[in-house]
Amino acid sequence: MMGDQEVREGVDRETVETVQGMGSYKYGWSTEIEMDYAPKGLSEDIVRLISSKNDEPEWMLEWRLAAYRRWVELEEPRWAMLRYPEIDYQDQFYYAKPKSMEGKPKSLDEVDPKLLATYAKLGIPLKEQMLLAGVEGAEGVAADARRVAVDAVFDSVSVGTTFKAELAKAGVIFCSISEAIREHPELVRKYLGSVVPQSDNFFATLNSAVFSDGSFVYIPPGTRCPMELSTYFRINAENTGQFERTLIIADKGAYVSYLEGCTAPKRDIAQLHAAVVEIVILEDAEVKYSTVQNWYPGDENGLGGIYNFVTKRADCRGDRAKVMWTQVETGSAITWKYPSCILRGNESQGEFYSIAIANNFQQADTGTKMIHLGRDTRSRIVSKGISAGHAQNTYRGQVSMHPKAKNSRNYTQCDSLLIGGKCGAHTVPYIEVKNHSSRVEHEATTSKVDEDQLFYCRARGIGEEAAVALVVNGFCKDVLQALPMEFAMEAQALVAISLEGSVG
């Protein structure tokens, strides 16, 4: 640690303070709360039980059962550069709900204070007057501009959603998916599974069968969502998988920025998380989706952690539709995640910015797919992978230019940074170009932390770990800049924390 040495010119004070304040995984505690579990294991009965717990209509149950029947026939994919022990899908709980949520609290005031305290401790504001933690004291920014509506998901259920009334005034629907299935069945039926079909892949199919909660967003035509929306996922219960499903629809000319965060307690036994996010973007609409993924990564010996298998896909259905995925992946023992863009509309745009950090025994296989179907479509991929300790970090991506996607463009930049000689960094891009007016450029580099930069910092009295964190933050800058401010600060801090103990 650096002690209280003077911060020199050219060094961002905030970064240094963050580095000084580094701790290990901060969210590893758990909440003692009485839970209501479905029996262990997975079967049609469990699927029916989950559906009935959510008071779902018959069509929804049938949809889930179709997915379950398909899943039974599927094999778990093995192509990713990930090594983990066989997952026993019968040795998990697929539904866990705090007992106090049984009575369906009508407002946040009725929610069990223990649950509210959990989110308060995590820094997630469930009171509408509160601001997102981390930006308190940020001067000169109107409080209004930083308001964020939150949907808080605790294990299998949504605890509550803030600012609903105010959002409703703008015509925006923001609620849990279980509520949407009850209140807005016409929207859910129309769009659920239209981007990620039930049988899409092993983990998405599992999710389709057993998803318990998640968020639903609908932005009506021509509406700019008056505030940022966010969902915070917390896994608390032991031996329980979390399977949330998010559906976002941006109607013609709409705009929304959506943030997603997640944490879980420290446990020695790995836990399963298989989520699906579907985004539908119509003509001239734009969606920004930012994630800071901070699931428990396991300990320094690779014990425990979350196995994170996520299917995220945005469908730019209308002309000039735009989507931007930004992800900071610091947590999870295993990450299997490829947020994708289907650029169907002419002149539609997809962007993907990613920082993936793997330390200790973490393994990440993550990247994106850009499927260009419409003409004059554009995509951009910026991926920064950092490996330390014994970790393995893989960028896996696909850029596909279909014959009709004339005059389209893709630019891909993936850089990997290795810290220490026992980790690995890999790049596996697939590039498919089927017309000649499109242009595809892919660049990738792998290197270690720049000795000259390190020396520069060290020569100015900055300790080695802090210097590495500084250099790494610089390496990630392109992506950090793409994040909304609240997230950028959290992400910057996380970058430092995730690399703790990786030097020397």
Add this chain to the structure above:
Amino acid sequence: MQSARADAAARLADMGLPGRRDEYWRWTNPAPFMAEAVPEAGAFRADTPIFADMPKVRLVFTDGVFDAAASDDPRLAGVEIARLADAPQWAGAFYGSLEASGQAPVRRPFAALNTARASDGVMLRVTGRAARPVHISYRQSSDTSEAILHHCVKLEEGAELTLLETGTAAARANLVLEVDVGAGARFHHIRPQGRSHGHRVYSAIFARISAGALFKSFTLSMNGRLTRNEAMIEIVGDNALAHIAGAALGDGADGDFHHDDTVFITHGAEGGESRQVFKKVLRHGATGIFQGKILVQPGAQKTDGYQISQALMLDDLCQFLAKPELEIYADDVKCSHGSTTGAIDETALFYLRSRGVPREEAVSLLVLSFLADAIAEIDDEAIAAEILARLQDWLARHRG
């Protein structure tokens, strides 16, 4: 030798033949390599000889069989030359060994099949600096011929050899080249593949490169209905250098053109330098594929790995499919890759046109400049000039 063949047959039986579901056959259908009857391919007999005026030792194979009458006297100071059938002792121990070790982590059944069933080939042991290149010259005379040839080259410490490999071996060919480059040795390989269009060829180079050694291979493909050129290159000694380059020009108007380069370079020692430079010019529905990997093993510090794959698409029916991979397990390395695909640069074309260069000629100039980085990988100027002449000839024949 018999046991090497039996081992290869066992390997093949164990792994089975490839299918479209194999990761590295997703873009190339292996079926034509396995079809029972050799698909007919008209031999092009009027090709002008390449490297005609260059001093060399020429070894001719017609439809996959060594043709002594057409070949030069196989004597060259510093090089022991033998046929597979008369394989000397060293070759008996060497034959199939690099192919066997090159089967992991990705299986290469056609190479194992070659080791098990090769009918002929050249065994070269290089003990000094060869004064002239060895030239393996293929000729196809039958429209339904099939050739399975297996060549072995062993360069002893400090030895040096240039190997030229030219022409179309048969209507369907499976060619394996195993090269062991000893410490400080230098090996240059130049391979302009034949002009007849109908042929289908699977080729595989397995190379092992020792400390301080140099390996350079360049392939020019301008024809061929189906070509799969694989290279598995392993750097096993410190400070070795491995460069592999390819230029492919395909015109679907001549018939289907499907060209696949699949390259794996493994750095297993410190201070190695590798380069992969692959360029493809595609028109009239030609398909180009590049699958390349740089693998840096734990401890292979100070590695400098570079890979570039580029396609120039001259019209809308072409396809370029690429998978440029990095797999890196050492931190003090510098590795990068790039891949680009696009049409001819209209601005450059306009520049040339506005200065009075006719369109056709301007396109040819831009194609040549696009290929320049690959050609630059040929060290010998006389050889490079012959390759360039071939390119110009192809461009002259494929205008409009």
